[in-house]
Every structure is written in C-alpha cells, then in structure tokens.
Amino acid sequence: MRAGLTRGVGLAGALAAVLAVVGLLPWLSGRDPALTVLRARSAEQEPTAEALGAIRADLGLDAGPLSLLSGWATGLLRGDLGTSWVSGTEVLPSVAAGLQVSLGLMGAALAVALLVAVVLAAPVLVRGRGTSGAFAAMLAAVPEFLLATVGLIVVGVWLDWLPTSGWQGPAHLVLPAVALGVPAGGLLGRLVADALPAVLDERWVELWRGAGVSRGRVALAALRRVLPPLVPQFGMVAVGLTGGAVAVETVFAVPGIGRTSLGAAKSQDLPLLQGSVLALLALGLGVGALAALARRRLLGPAVRDAGLTLPAARPVRVAPAVPVALAAVLVAVIGYGLLRDPYTIDTAARLAPPSLAHPLGADGLGRDVLARLGHGAAATVGTAVAVCALSWLLAVALGFVPNMTSGLSDIANALPPVIVGILVAAVLGPGTGGAALAVALISWPPLAAHAAALVQEVRASGFLLAQKAIGATPRWILWRHVLPSVTGPVARHAVLRLPGMALALASLGFLGLGAQPPAPEWGLLLDESRAYVERAPWAALAPALALALLAGLAVSLSAYTRTTGKDLPHGG
Incomplete structure (x- = not known):
C-alpha cells in the first residue's frame, strides 16, 4: 500500500x-x-x-x-493554448489538425505492426518453435528515420512506385506507415514469438490436445495466455510510435503533430510548441492507460490482483563471431575515414560517385563522404559513450531509492527521445550537448531497475547478515560488498545499450536537434544528403549503412549476452 x-x-x-x-x-x-x-x-x-x-x-x-x-x-x-507567435493564429486548431493526421498515420502504422507481428509469430503457433528471432530483433532495432530514408530512396526514387512526400491520398500513407510500423511490428512479433514456446510447453496444452481440442482453439488460448503480461510492452511500443512519427513525418513531409512540434521548436514558436508537446505527451500517457485497462480486462477478475507472468523467454542464438564481425567492419570504415579530411571542399567533386579518390563518393559541397563518416563516429559514438557513463552513474545512485523514482521512471518511459530533444532544444538551443542531455534523461530507467533488483538481492543475501553479526559498519558493507556487486553488472548492461543510445543521438542529429553543420555527425550526414538524394543516393546510403551496422551490433550484443546468461534480469 x-x-x-x-x-x-x-x-x-x-x-x-x-x-x-x-x-x-x-x-x-x-x-x-x-x-x-x-x-x-x-x-x-x-x-x-x-x-x-x-x-x-x-x-x-x-x-x-x-x-x-x-x-x-x-x-x-479553459481549453485555450494561446496564439502562434509566427502565424498569429490560434494554436488549438493547428494542434488538432496535426493530431488528426498523426492519429491516422499511427493507426495505419499499428496495422502494419500487427501484420508483421502475426507473420513473425505464426511459425511458432504452427510448429511450436520459431526461427525468426534474430530477424525480428533486427527489425525492432532499425530506427524509423533510417527505414524511412531508405524507403524513400529505393521505393520512391529508384523504383518510383509510391509518392515520397505530401498527404493527398492513400498512396501517400503507404511509405510512412511502413517505415513507422515495421520496427514496432518486429518488437511485437519478437515478444510474442519469444513467449509462445514456453506457453505451448505448459501442461494444459498437452491436456487440451489429448482431449481432441482443435489446433486453432489451442492457438487462440495460447495467445490469450501470452497477451496479458505483454500488454504493457505493447503500450510502450505504441508510445514509441509518437516519437518515431516526428522523424517519419519530417522525411515524408506529412503535416502531423510531430512535424508541427519540430517546426515550432526550430522557429521558436513557443505557444505552438507547448500545444504540440502537450498533445504528444497526452497521447503517450493515454496509450499507457489504455494498455493498463486492456491488461485488466484480459486477466479477468479471478487473477486481476495476482497478475500473470510468463516463463523466461528463450534467448536468440547468435554466434560470438557476429558482433565481432560487425564491429570489425565499423572499425575498419571509421579508421580509414579518420585518415582523411572531413572539411576539405572540392567543388569539382560535388556529388561525385564512388571512386578511388572518394571511395564512398562526395557530398553536395564536394567533401569526402568516407572522411565525414569516419570523423562522425566521434560525434555519434563518442557522445553516446559519455551519455552511457552518465546514465550508469545515475542508475546506480537511483537503484538505492526505487520507490522514490518510480513515478519519474514512468514519465521518462512515456517520453520518446525526440520529444525530450525538442524540449531541450527549445531551452538550450540545438547542439550536441542538448542532444546528449535529452538521451541521458530517458536512458536511465531500465538501468536503474536493474540496479534496484541487484541491490535488493545483495541486501537479502546471507553473507551480509554475517558481516553485520561480526560488527561491520553499514558504510564498510556498502563500499566493500553492495556497490561492487551492483556497479559491474549495471555497467555491462549499460554497454549493451550503447549502440541504442548512439542511434537515438543520430536520430536527433537527423532532425536538426543535435550536432549542427558543418559537424560530421551520422544523423546529420543522412539529413544533409536528403536534399540531393535523387542525384547522389550514395551520399545517403553510406551513413544509412553505418547506422544499420550499428543497429545490428546492438542486436548481436544483446542476444549474445542473453545466450550466455550474463548479469541481465529477464526483460532487461
């Protein structure tokens, strides 16, 4: 109580x-x-x-x-959000119009996500086991802005199958919905596919099959057994759509609430920014509340108070060579790029294709793409290391007071990095420091939860009782036993989240909220190349492939750690 x-x-x-x-x-x-x-x-x-x-x-x-x-x-x-400083119009109608567009996009994206999740989970229901865990994890790790940019280049520009901007009809909805829905579907499919094998091995399934119950009824019952514990995670996926919508709406010029809030932040139209952020925050909290209500309805009154948990999910099997290979490719590209000058402008080489002089081509100013990619690693990955260290320190400290920070953790989980980045940019201005602060503000909750679990476990251990019995002081116990047992595992957990933090920083750079020109930051490189993507797609594909390798490295590290059973709690 x-x-x-x-x-x-x-x-x-x-x-x-x-x-x-x-x-x-x-x-x-x-x-x-x-x-x-x-x-x-x-x-x-x-x-x-x-x-x-x-x-x-x-x-x-x-x-x-x-x-x-x-x-x-x-x-x-009173329902009055003020007047726009730029246009002089009422803020509320603009927010309502943008929210209506974003809700339509998010609805279509959720339909795509459910379709992807069904495709990923169906083999488990049919065969009792799945082989797509690594593929689902890879889909879940791909940032929306990266998938949107690649889709724009390949489907919209090269193949010319679908429109690449605007909001005039159903055709304009396809690419944004796919870019927003596929990562969410990968995460949903992975959650369900991971949990289903353990459920299908439970005793009741064997009894039902022995009694002649049809395969379809067993599958539906298994899904009903799986869903209640996963509904909160589904809610977090829906909350994540609000953050991903900002990038996707920006790439495809969709007039939604995400693009409205980003434009308001850049133009310092603070009343419009206030209204847009409030709408996004209300949307995220509303989705979380609906997820909690859906979980209660699925559980029913008999087990509502006790809740329902699932057995531990089976880990994704990844050979140790996979993260080593991905890291080697990244290190090789970055190392070669560091030997070149990222700021030298050669007007004769503007938008030049890949060649011996420019292995990855040149950008719109004639600067070497490989050089900017290599030096951009310092801005992207280097800043992520600093954010990782800050999140680790904060998590270890807050792990000792979990009840006092639980509410703050809920709010941090309901705020995607992009929304926090917009708020920080409105206060401090866009820049690398502001982007790092924004990612740090929302990166600590899972690490703090891990630290709190370890603190509770260590404090309840028998050897600490023996230490107290022989007269050890609380400070001595803290420094010699509790902290060493917590800091190491949480540090390794933080390192696993390092690639994800780098991707979050890149997304803020892509939106103009992070590093500013002429800095060679990966997200910024991808954004700068969009202006001439039809003439020189290689300039966009280079940072896109680097970010994809980083996402693959994040998946491989996480899967390898789960496979070897090192330090992470379930769901970590």
Whole structure:
C-alpha cells in the first residue's frame, strides 16, 4: 500500500514537473521571444528597445515565471493554448489538425505492426518453435528515420512506385506507415514469438490436445495466455510510435503533430510548441492507460490482483563471431575515414560517385563522404559513450531509492527521445550537448531497475547478515560488498545499450536537434544528403549503412549476452 502510494505521488510530481517545464518554455528559453515575434510579424522592422518592449508587454513576457506559468495553466484549463507567435493564429486548431493526421498515420502504422507481428509469430503457433528471432530483433532495432530514408530512396526514387512526400491520398500513407510500423511490428512479433514456446510447453496444452481440442482453439488460448503480461510492452511500443512519427513525418513531409512540434521548436514558436508537446505527451500517457485497462480486462477478475507472468523467454542464438564481425567492419570504415579530411571542399567533386579518390563518393559541397563518416563516429559514438557513463552513474545512485523514482521512471518511459530533444532544444538551443542531455534523461530507467533488483538481492543475501553479526559498519558493507556487486553488472548492461543510445543521438542529429553543420555527425550526414538524394543516393546510403551496422551490433550484443546468461534480469 505504501509503495503504491509513493509510486502515485512520484508519478504525479514528475508529471507536474514536466508540465511546469512546458509552461515555462518562454521563460526558460535562452533566446529573446520578443525578437522571434518581431521577426515573424515584420522582418524589416528594426529590433529597437521600444519595439521589443511593446511585444513583451503584449505577450505578458515581462511577468515573472510564476505569473507566466499561472497564466498558461489558467488558459489550458479553459481549453485555450494561446496564439502562434509566427502565424498569429490560434494554436488549438493547428494542434488538432496535426493530431488528426498523426492519429491516422499511427493507426495505419499499428496495422502494419500487427501484420508483421502475426507473420513473425505464426511459425511458432504452427510448429511450436520459431526461427525468426534474430530477424525480428533486427527489425525492432532499425530506427524509423533510417527505414524511412531508405524507403524513400529505393521505393520512391529508384523504383518510383509510391509518392515520397505530401498527404493527398492513400498512396501517400503507404511509405510512412511502413517505415513507422515495421520496427514496432518486429518488437511485437519478437515478444510474442519469444513467449509462445514456453506457453505451448505448459501442461494444459498437452491436456487440451489429448482431449481432441482443435489446433486453432489451442492457438487462440495460447495467445490469450501470452497477451496479458505483454500488454504493457505493447503500450510502450505504441508510445514509441509518437516519437518515431516526428522523424517519419519530417522525411515524408506529412503535416502531423510531430512535424508541427519540430517546426515550432526550430522557429521558436513557443505557444505552438507547448500545444504540440502537450498533445504528444497526452497521447503517450493515454496509450499507457489504455494498455493498463486492456491488461485488466484480459486477466479477468479471478487473477486481476495476482497478475500473470510468463516463463523466461528463450534467448536468440547468435554466434560470438557476429558482433565481432560487425564491429570489425565499423572499425575498419571509421579508421580509414579518420585518415582523411572531413572539411576539405572540392567543388569539382560535388556529388561525385564512388571512386578511388572518394571511395564512398562526395557530398553536395564536394567533401569526402568516407572522411565525414569516419570523423562522425566521434560525434555519434563518442557522445553516446559519455551519455552511457552518465546514465550508469545515475542508475546506480537511483537503484538505492526505487520507490522514490518510480513515478519519474514512468514519465521518462512515456517520453520518446525526440520529444525530450525538442524540449531541450527549445531551452538550450540545438547542439550536441542538448542532444546528449535529452538521451541521458530517458536512458536511465531500465538501468536503474536493474540496479534496484541487484541491490535488493545483495541486501537479502546471507553473507551480509554475517558481516553485520561480526560488527561491520553499514558504510564498510556498502563500499566493500553492495556497490561492487551492483556497479559491474549495471555497467555491462549499460554497454549493451550503447549502440541504442548512439542511434537515438543520430536520430536527433537527423532532425536538426543535435550536432549542427558543418559537424560530421551520422544523423546529420543522412539529413544533409536528403536534399540531393535523387542525384547522389550514395551520399545517403553510406551513413544509412553505418547506422544499420550499428543497429545490428546492438542486436548481436544483446542476444549474445542473453545466450550466455550474463548479469541481465529477464526483460532487461
């Protein structure tokens, strides 16, 4: 009871803190909002002190943070999200229109995800075992922005089968829905396919088959047995769609709420940004609440309080040579690129195809793509290492107070990196530091959960009771026994998540929220190449393949660790 109350208070406090940050964006922003509004209203007008003062007074920006937050909250309770600083129109209709488009896209993406999940799980129901675990894990690891860019190049440009931008009809929905739905479907299919073999080995399945129950009824019953424990994970997948929609809508120029929020952040249209982030946050929390309700309905009143758990999933088998080979290819490409200059501009080589002089071609300014790919590893992977270390330190500290941080963890899990990146960019401006902070803010919950489980296990062990009996002090026990038993396993867990953190940083760079030109960052390289993807697709394929190798490395490391049974708890 006390733990549940603490969790509820923590969740309410974390949600209030996020809402306060959103409401205080005009005050927290490092830029002068009055200058943004002046430029939007009249680009020719001089930004004199009198003109800027008049705008601040008109918008109420001269008031302190408490007055600003109170006014925003009062308007929010009345359903008034304010007026756009750029267009001068009401924010609420723009947010509603964008949300309607995004809901349509997410609905189509969810249909694609369910179709992919059915295809991946069907062999398990038919044969009792599946062989697509590694393939499903690979699909789940591919970032939406990467799949969207590759789909745009191959299907939209090379094959010219489908439109590559806009929102005029069903044909424009296909590529965005596939790019958004396939990774989600890979994760859903992997969850179900991993859990089904253990369920099909349970005693009741044998009894049903012996009684002559049809294969179809057994399969449906097995699915019903599998789904309740997995519904929260399904909810997290749906929450992830809100973050992936930002990148996918940007690639295909879909006028959804994700693209609206990104545009508002870049133009410093803070009222529109506040409304868009609120819509995305409400969407994520609403999906989580629906997932919890669906789980309760699936469990039924008999086992609702006790819950339902699944046996441990069977690990994906990956040979140790696979991550070694992927890492070797990445190291070779990066090492060769580091020997070249990423900033030298050769106008005669603009958009040059791969050759001996430029093994991966040249970009739109004539810079060597291989050199920029190699040096970009420092910005992408190097920053991910710093984020990984910060998340590890934070997780170890918070692992000792799990009840106090549970609510904050729920909020962090409900916020995709892109949404946090947009908020951080609105306050600090786009840059590598802001992107690193955004990823760090949402990377610690799984590590902290692992640390908390280890702390609880160590504290309950018999040898600690013996240490206390012989007079060991709590500080001595902490430094000599508890911390060494926690820091090592959590550090290895954090290293496994390093490629995923690098992919998250690359996604923020791709959206213009991370490293800024002319920095050679992988996500930024992919974004810069989109402008001339029809003439020089190799410039986009090079960073795309590097990111795909990184995703494959993440899957291989995770699968190898699960296979060898090292340190990770179930579901880690």
